[in-house]
Amino acid sequence: MTQTQAVLVALLFLLMSLVEGPAYNMVSVEAGHEAVLSCPYTSKVPLLMAIWKMKCSTCCLFAYRSDRTETRKLNCSERMMWKYSPDSDPALRIYPVNLGDEGNYTCEVVSSAGNFIFFSSLTVIVPPTVTLTSDTSRVAVCRASVGKPAADISWIPASDRSTEEEVHHLNGTVTRVSYIGWVNSTLPTVTCLVTHPATNQTLFLDLSYTRPSLPYLLMGGSAGVAAVSGVTLCLIFRCRASRLRKLAHGSAVPAATKTFRSIPSLAKTDVIKPPILSESIYQNYNPGTIYMNY
Template sequence: MKAGADMNIAGKTVCVFVLLTVTKVTRTVGYNRVSVTVGNSSVLTCPHKSNRTMVTWKISPKVGGPCTLGYRTDQNKTDRTNCSDSMNWKSRPDQDPALEIRQVGIAHEGNYICEVVSTEGNFHMMYHLTVLVPPRLTLYCDDHGNPVCEAVAGKPAAQISWVLESIFTPREEGHDNGTVTVVSKFTSYSSNMTNTTCFVSHPAGNQSNSIACRPSENSFILHASIILCFLSVFTFVAAIYYFKLHGNRPCHKTKPSETAPNRHTPQDDTMEVEPYTTYVQKENVIYNSVSDLTVGQNLPKGLSPAT
């Protein structure tokens, strides 16, 4: 039992010694985040160690496959695998193993590791490269006379703000290459606005521009048409209500004024008597005719009634 315990202790001691040796031999010198504006050049350095025997750059871009650049001191020889011409040694690798990236593009974004093997041990330097794309600032007036600011195709997305207080909601539109377009429309609290300034904030640099917008004629005509239409509808509804309110009242016969004297003319008497006189005359004629006929029937033959 005692011998087995001693063996376990010895095994653990060996493991700890090996781990400490590996840690001492292989060291990570640093991890760095680097941002580069698209189109510029970037230089990534390696740990400066004497008695270097081999240097290797291992590159893993987000777009495309990995590539490697290597140099061996004993053979004074360099090699490259799947690396574009834009990535190469900054100078002679036996003097300076730094990596230079010319005309940085979005495709270069990714992880870069430099491994140095020397008599002192193995050393690593790690980089994460981020490519910045400054947006293109565009400022214009829309059809309604509102200023519109666009930060086109920026990476990362830009931040838009206005000098004057306003109501605006930025809208983002992503693109296949990783860039983002941000659009912001300015809506002023006051109609007396004459000049507005748009600010675009971005890690690659800030930009600003100003513009003066006036309400368009089409917008004025539209607003005037809406107001006239509203007034016409209001007038029509008011007229209907008025006629409906006064049309339902019952009709009352107007009484003659009691104070006004009744003017009675002789012509009025004549107009009232003439119908009665005509009627009496007609009755008398009919009566005389009937009377003559009756008398004639009762006389003896040979006699006729006197006319």
């Protein structure tokens, strides 16, 4: 019985020490949003000084002195400021937050009642860029790029043929890629599900547009267009050859009987040759070479 009481007393003292220990706050914020780190000073005694520190060798020191109503910054970004009046609530505001702000923070409040310390841990979440594509080997590729933490990727319908790979970047973000093949599949669509603390996305890929028959269909269509274009050009050249022959036969008539009947100086002219411009255009033209067999 005495041993049991001793154990209970020890547990009670342990719980009391945990309750009276420093406060700890965990904050997760998406990049580009506002981060607020609280410093819950609840004493009725006015504070004399509030100091925020970021735990690293060259990080900022953000302090306020009530007797001078003065705020000072050392190695701190302009994005850091007081959320409220530091006399009443010395909470720290960071806006917009980025990956460089991630880390552990300490708030120390000094008053006539003593020193109070509060700890905060800031985690910055980065939503990934999600894409769903296919390659020439009939493999669907679902990519969640530059996210923090890494996104989870799943497929509908589920398949044991899917594979994944990760790329870890220097800034702490991760790119995760999942591959799934459908070479022997008759499914019309495939669905990629991306799960992330900042976003959940569902992407669909229509497999009917990636069938091998499509390139052949496009090739056949191109050949048909080429054939129609060839027939059209052939008809144009035939028409031009016919007009050329008519022009040649018409030019054999004497000029005196056509246009220059009343001009004596042209009476000795028997034949007017076709214009030089026409000869220069059609001098190498042979209509017989463009006939096509149907």
